Amino acid sequence: MDDTLIHNQGLKVLIWVADYYKKSITEDQLIHALGMNSDIPTDWQLRECADLIGLETEYALINQHQFEHLPLPAVIKIDHSWQILIKNDAAQLILIKFTSNNQPETNLFNPNNEDYSVLLIKEKIEKPKKQPFGLSWFIPSIFRQRFQLRDIFILAAVVQVFALINPLLFENIIDKVLVGRSISSLHVLAIAMVGIAIAEPLYSFIRNKIFGYMSVQINAELSGRLYQHLMALPISYFAQRQTGKIISRIREMAQIRQFLTGSTLMLFIDLIFVILFVAILFSYSVVMSGILVGSLVIFFILWLILGPIIRQQTEKAYQSDENTTSFLTESITGIETIKTTATEKYFIRRWEKLLSHQLVQNFKVSTRGITASQLMMLISKITVALLLWVGVKEVLENRMTAGELIAYNMLSAHVTQPILRLAQIWQDFQHTLISLRRVGDILDEPIENESQGIVSAAAVQGKIDFQNIRFRYQPDTPEVLKNLSLSIKAGEFIGITGPSGSGKSTLTKLLQRLYIPQHGQVIVDGMDLAVADTVTLRRRMSVVLQESILFVGSVSENIRLSQPDASDEEVIHAATLAGALPFIEELKGGFNYQLSERGLNLSGGQRQRIALARALLTKPDILILDEATSALDYESQDVQILINDL
Structure with missing residues (x-):
């Protein structure tokens, strides 16, 4: 069977199912909404199409014994072709497939002793009112990586067990080998320590590799979701905000991603084991463990006091960074006006003023962060000194052995180190709270077709x-x-x-x-x-603006923007209609000539002709020319011919 026909059936059977659920959609709408270059969807794109229609889907491998209880209608893949699976009045399984002339054809279906790929489909339950953007927005992306998280947790548990065994080995070396003069015990303990020394970094490497791969997947999905939402916002959103401010908010998504998928998640796993280590430490010495827990309480109180102070200053620093980014974007975008009005010095002075304010605000954030870190470090060092003081006293009074004291100090490090790392994470959390609010300015905005x-x-x-x-x-x-x-x-x-x-x-x-x-x-x-x-409506219109915007890429790619699968002949025909073919042929590389940002390496008239060719390529039902020939010579013969033809 022809590949195109096979994949076309994927969209056709989905439209059939949509009609079953009383949902109206066309093949063209689905192709354009997903930005597909052709009508050949992948299996994943098929699920995206279903989501767009308002259907929930789930892939499953079904054997012949499971068809009796299968919820129908479903979509099944047979011989690489998607078909519809239903039951007739006699409870027999029926397959519906589309023939070469796009007509549905029905056949009885008797499953063989093999596994079938089935796309289970059901209507989406109406969602409750959209919640404001927050950390819950990230949960679905993280939940999809739950199996990798499970593996990371298991590996982290193994590494923590090694961290627990090491101090116990040291304790036995001190108390049994040095004090008891047991050479045989030394060999056994030394072999165990060498084994752990090899195994611990190996397990840590595997854990970090899985964690890094998972982080990349989560980051890619989150960035994609943010960009998709940004593209779906109404034009009024962009008209009311400076470009630099929007870019600044998008960049702050990186802060949130880093917080969620960076050291924070790994630290959270480590903190779970802190409880275990504290329990073990109490078995060694209640007094020393009381000092340790007391230091943790002081850490917590400091976080509560310093958190709002750091967050307040960070808010000012973010606002200053945003203003600087906006001004820089505006300066670069309007550089021609700056040059022609000879106002470079004026803009330089404004830039220096904004930059100075930005540096001052960032310095204040840095100073407060350093102050918080050093206070935490001070408490940590005092705690270590107190533990050593009390510990030695316990040894001298024969309430603890020397080996137990060394083991205690090694184990206590596995409590204090995560807590100290938590101090830095707490500062990052203050930044993240601000980033959540600012990114929410984008993600809380209703998308264009939402209502x-x-x-x-x-x-x-x-x-x-x-x-x-x-x-x-x-x-x-x-x-x-x-x-x-x-x-x-x-x-x-x-x-x-x-x-x-x-x-x-x-x-x-x-x-x-x-x-x-x-x-x-x-x-x-x-x-x-x-x-x-609105998507379908705009697909049937073409607009050429007075200020024609072209994108980085070849001339051909810019003309094909709304119809990527257009043939070379169609592109040439559109360029001819727009009067662009003569100058395109003179360019180095012709249709493969690479345009700079906004197409500024072409003249205004050339840009407008390419934009016009882009508009004509789609054969629109409605053509809008918004002063689109302002850069062309109205007296030239080809423009008069073009206007008459239109």
């Missing part, structure tokens, strides 16, 4: 109606559009003129559902855009 339906038409004819539209960008700004009504017939090519600020561009953004009017309706082919799927 909209997925109503979509098979095609757009192009009849557009604006009915009593009123719109303002901010509640405290004047209305840009006041009770505007406009009707555009399908197939019409119209121009909208007016002075700057009259709402021409705003009108096109309302049509694309980038902004939502405060009053009135935008209707396309009788469909209110308030209940439309």
